[in-house]
Amino acid sequence: xxxxxxxxxxxxxxxxxxxxxxxxxxxxxxxxxxxxxxxxxxxxxxxxxxxxxxxxxxxxxxxxxxxxxxxxxxxxxxxxxxxxxxxxxxxxxxxxxxxxxxxxxxxxxxxxxxxxxxxxxxxxxxxxxxxxxxxxxxxxx
Numbered sequence: 001x002x003x004x005x006x007x008x009x010x011x012x013x014x015x016x017x018x019x020x021x022x023x024x025x026x027x028x029x030x031x032x033x034x035x036x037x038x039x040x041x042x043x044x045x046x047x048x049x050x051x052x053x054x055x056x057x058x059x060x061x062x063x064x065x066x067x068x069x070x071x072x073x074x075x076x077x078x079x080x081x082x083x084x085x086x087x088x089x090x091x092x093x094x095x096x097x098x099x100x101x102x103x104x105x106x107x108x109x110x111x112x113x114x115x116x117x118x119x120x121x122x123x124x125x126x127x128x129x130x131x132x133x134x135x136x137x138x139x140x141x
Contacts, residue, residue: 004073008077014051014054021044024036025094
């Protein structure tokens, strides 16, 4: 079985990498860099999987109770929890940016629909606008 110190160090390193990825994700959101966001999302999922696997190994480790009993281990656990808290905070900011970007894109799409063909503008059951051409407009005599 892996030494608990190695697992704790791996967890800390993974959290540090995850934080860097989330910060990069925030920058890509601000720049609206879709390609970068796709790459970062893939990397972020890999780090999250590694984080979960390491967490499960720590939980199943025979020396698990030492994480709270030994001050050196407890300090590493607290540092990891602090890093995780920072990741969650930045990730919540990113979620707000994503929601803002989605709302902006929806407003733009509606404006484009409106300007495309204002005479055939209608609303669907959810209140969103759509342009549906009416019957009979394409007849020629």
